[in-house]
Amino acid sequence: MRNEEIATRFSEIADMLDILGEDTFRSLSYQRAARQLESLTENVEDLVREGRVDQIPGIGRALAEKITEYVTTGRIPYYDELRAKFPPGVLDLLKVRGLGPKKVKVLWQELGITDLDTLKAAAEKHLLRRVKGFGEKTEENILRAIELVKEGEARTFLADAARIVDGITERMKAGKTVERIEAAGSFRRMRETVGDVDILAVAKDRAAAGAAFERLPGVVEVLASGETKVVVRLEYHDYEGSRRTIQVDLRILDPDSWGAGLQYFTGSKDHNIRLRTMAERRGLKMNEYGVFRDEKRIAGDTEESMYSTLELAWIPPEMREDQGEIDLAATGRLPELVELPDIRGDFHVHTNATDGTEPLEAMVEAARRRGYAFVGISDHSVSATVAGGMTAEQALSRRDRVRALNRESKDFTVLLGTECDILDGGEMDYPDDVLKELDFVIASVHSRFTLPEETQTARIVAAVQNPHVNILGHPTTRQIGWRGPIQLDLDDVFKACAKAGTAIEIDADPRRMDLNSTQARAAKNAGCTISVDTDSHASGNLVWMRFGVGTARRAWLTAAEVLNAWPLEKIRDFLR
DNA sequence: GCCGTTTTCGGCCCGACTGTTTTCAGTCG
Known part of the structure; x- marks a missing residue:
């Protein structure tokens, strides 16, 4: 199966287009295609042989051609062309938390920074703060984030994520600063590994809940701390005993928006985009606060209300990957999943x-x-x-x-x-x-x-x-x-x-x-x-x-x- | 780049937070 090889190349093309400052929607197309290929159950080589590549959602004529090229020749000339414009380490810079395509481009073109090592050296010599848009704080954050790049690549095993989630929810409940608390994100979708943990809560006193969250045992860094969102880095030991860290986000919601927030932060991204598009066609607006007709909220307290507004059955979180589940929900044909x-x-x-x-x-x-x-x-x-x-x-x-x-x-x-x-x-x-x-x-x-x-x-x-x-x-x-x-x-x-x-x-x-x-x-x-x-x-x-x-x-x-x-x-x- | 039961052209999610700014760009999810 070459599905993943192609997905990786598409994802790199998207990164390169972003850094070059090309149309972001083109980049999004490559990213979406990459995700589709990763979760495709069929072998893409078979699809090429049968001339069905363009039937994959998000794959049109141009991308179908590139996939066919790769399957038949082992190369994508467009990828090679782009790649030739970039020194080998530049794309690694995107892995540094806080560095996106715009900043990477500036670092590369104005300071000649082409990999993590030169970035570290430049930050230590305080060269970054001379560039417009960079300051002292950014420099410090970059130095800390470089240390975490390797760790950031190691995703957390689902079983370890479960222990982290259980520990946090129990402690927050015991502290009585939250009325309701539940994990969303890829953990709720039961992905085999999770990149970070998303926790949602309802709290009367938001500041108190946020403060309690920041003081959880194992918190080694507070990355953001606002009224509705707190982000921390948490230390834990994995099931084999190694010390690791993971990012944990807390979102504080209104009870009226509980279902909307749960739906929104559970994802996946592609599942949500499809729902929002359906909402738009009905003249509705859908976001993490609810479904709105004009300014009036017509759903949002429960997840079921979000789906039923679109005339969909409630979809189990594990199925929300934009793999055809929405069509099944629309026609009442969702399978009764094993429990x-x-x-x-x-x-x-x-x-x-x-x-x-x-x-x-x-x-x-x-x-x-x-x-x-x-x-x-x-x-x-x-x-x-x-x-x-x-x-x-x-x-x-x-x-x-x-x-x-x-x-x-x-x-x-x-x-x-x-x-x-x-x-x-x-x-x-x-x-x-x-x-x-x-x-x-x-x-x-x-x-x-x-x-x-x-x-x-x-x-x-x-x-x-x-x-x-x-x-x-x-x-x-x-x-x-x-x-x-x-x-x-x-x-x-x-x-x-x-x-x-x-x-x-x-x-x-x-x-x-x-x-x-x-x-x-x-x-x-x-x-x-x-x-x-x-x-x-x-x-x-x-x-x-x-x-x-x-x-x-x-x-x-x-x-x-x-x-x-x-x-x-x-x-x-x-x-x- | 993709897509279409209002469109084959003109859309494409958007809100929260940080850090840099002098009113907002960039990043993240």
Whole structure:
């Protein structure tokens, strides 16, 4: 898939056009096209082959031509031409908070600043304040912001964002300065990572609420502090213990505008633009304060009122990405998305028999306490040496322990499975006569990540066609911020899974989120069944199911399409 | 650059905040 490569180039073209001071609407077109390509479920190469590129919303004749050029020749001449005008580091300057295209242009053309290093040196020598529009304060802010550039590129894992959001809302509620408080933005849309956290609140005394927000534990810097908006940088430790920071915005709303603010700040941007356009056609004005006819507010206290004014059903936040959801809402065809309470169990759970930290019984008990009907134990197979993989004999030896547990309890079932390595040529790490003795089999890649696409695809297709394999685990093996996805023709894998009756996983480990929502939606469209699992290595990890379900909802999945939302009897049929 | 059931030309979201200004430009979301 070259969707992301093209998206990146379009996004860079937009940056370059901005710095050159070209028409901003042209730049916006490139940005919008880039976002569309990122969330496109189809392979853009297929669309080119079928002559359907210009059917992508936001892609017209000119951009369709550039996409076609890239797919057929590997180059976009217009991109190369623009790129040649810029020293390599100039676009990096845009990553500095407070520096936009206008300021970057001035720094580059008047001071010859072409990368972050020369910018830092110039600011330290107080050269910036000599330029019109720059002062002492800007210079100081730039020096601080340079330090944050690297960190700013690292987005926050969804699970960490959730802990931050929960911590802030609890503390603000306890402080009694807010009457109502809720997170919006990409967190509410359950994106796999979030860039910053948006918190909305209603407060009688705005100043007091703002002050309480600025004094939250972990606040290391106050970036803005107005009557309706306060922005801070907050320090936190991620789920693996590393110290990081994130920007948190607080917006203080009137109760009458609560729904409008929630809708507006939840986004996405493209979803909102489409709604506003619809409002305009009806002679209405839509913003973060409500929907207005002339000067009169006709909606805004609830999100439902905002949507119903446009004759739309309320759209779940996870679907608000301008991917066709508005048309469905207009015609009453929104899918009934899977919800956390629909989930009856978790197939991907490790114990201390391999690289988990707790015994089988402890993991079982933790799953039972979550209200599940079943848990699948899936420890590593022998070839996963770094994870302490079990031999076939060890894997089968636990059958008695599991039978005993199942005898004890009528309303809870332990399924004994394996996360079995896919070997070099697509063979399974255990022989078939071992696999068939287990209740289920997850097949996963833990080696040979760099195989060429064709070989890797053939390897995985062979694995999912094994009649004993039930679920393909973390299909792309990517780990956010560490390792990219393996080279894989996912379309072929989806087709093979759908045909073979093998489910495909959304692995909800915060670093994995694999499949991601776009891929999961493509899998759904290919007719695959999806299994949403946590890949837990400790009982505390079982809570990650919330984020796996969030990803499933972003993929428009219903409970009927999620394997572990089915009744146990139906699941047993599927595993047979 | 894109787009069209008021348009194939003329629109394209806009409000909050900061820091620089002497009344507002630039950035951000």
